[in-house]
Amino acid sequence: MAVLLRTVDICRDFKQGSQTVHALVDVNVSIQPGTLTMLAGRSGSGKTTLMNIAGALDRPTSGQIFFHDREISDLSENKRDEIRRKSMGFVFQSVALISVLNAYENVEFGLRMAGVHPKKRDRLVKEALTFVGLERRMKHKPHQLSGGEQQRVAIARSIVARPELIFADEPTAELDTKTGLRIVRLFRHLVDEEKLTIIMTTHDPSMIELADNVIRLEDGRVVK
Numbered sequence: 001m002a003v004l005l006r007t008v009d010i011c012r013d014f015k016q017g018s019q020t021v022h023a024l025v026d027v028n029v030s031i032q033p034g035t036l037t038m039l040a041g042r043s044g045s046g047k048t049t050l051m052n053i054a055g056a057l058d059r060p061t062s063g064q065i066f067f068h069d070r071e072i073s074d075l076s077e078n079k080r081d082e083i084r085r086k087s088m089g090f091v092f093q094s095v096a097l098i099s100v101l102n103a104y105e106n107v108e109f110g111l112r113m114a115g116v117h118p119k120k121r122d123r124l125v126k127e128a129l130t131f132v133g134l135e136r137r138m139k140h141k142p143h144q145l146s147g148g149e150q151q152r153v154a155i156a157r158s159i160v161a162r163p164e165l166i167f168a169d170e171p172t173a174e175l176d177t178k179t180g181l182r183i184v185r186l187f188r189h190l191v192d193e194e195k196l197t198i199i200m201t202t203h204d205p206s207m208i209e210l211a212d213n214v215i216r217l218e219d220g221r222v223v224k
């Protein structure tokens, strides 16, 4: 079976004064392309830490991460930035849209920074906003959108450059259950229709049944 991302014996310690928190202990996971994986576990179990390490935002204390069979844990920050920019998208719990830009401009921002041609930019932005069902809200500023709509703009922003792999850290935590389920169904749709690979964290059991795989963490360890 093909593997997009693989961790080998990942450990991550955080030193706090004289204490050491073992946030991840010997974590071995494999993510197949074209799947929706959910990281589940109580608050403090290590979900965000694992996601940050898998997304090359943080480095493990020991262990390795392979992306397309290439080890990325020991690459320079520049190389890791490049992989992140080219191949990965991120959606966070608090949406962090730019308040003075409308939905269209928020989604366009990264493409503009990357110097994508205006015509292509326009097509990609409209496609992404249409995909999340916001084609009629393109001119709205974040404060004119509901929480669920803002999160959908954030998702459009994360998919606009067509990354292979999307990380979403509790993307539904600040939404009501119905809106949250809508977001997860949208992820399901992105995986099924666009062949994206999505890894999201949640502690909501009602979301879990929509996943292809569930990885459960307890005190930094993967449990079956």
Ligand SMILES: Nc1ncnc2c1ncn2[C@@H]1O[C@H](COP(=O)(O)OP(=O)(O)O)[C@@H](O)[C@H]1O
Binding pocket: 014, 015, 016, 021, 022, 023, 041, 042, 043, 044, 045, 046, 047, 048, 049, 050
């Ligand atoms: N930057 C940090 N400094 C110190 N401890 C941290 C840091 N980040 C996370 N931790 C600790 O690591 C453990 C796992 O945290 P986290 O990955 O955020 O869990 P989750 O996302 O599942 O709630 C917790 O005990 C947390 O307090």
Ligand SMILES: [Mg+2]
Binding pocket: 047, 048, 049, 169
């Ligand atoms: Mg977390």
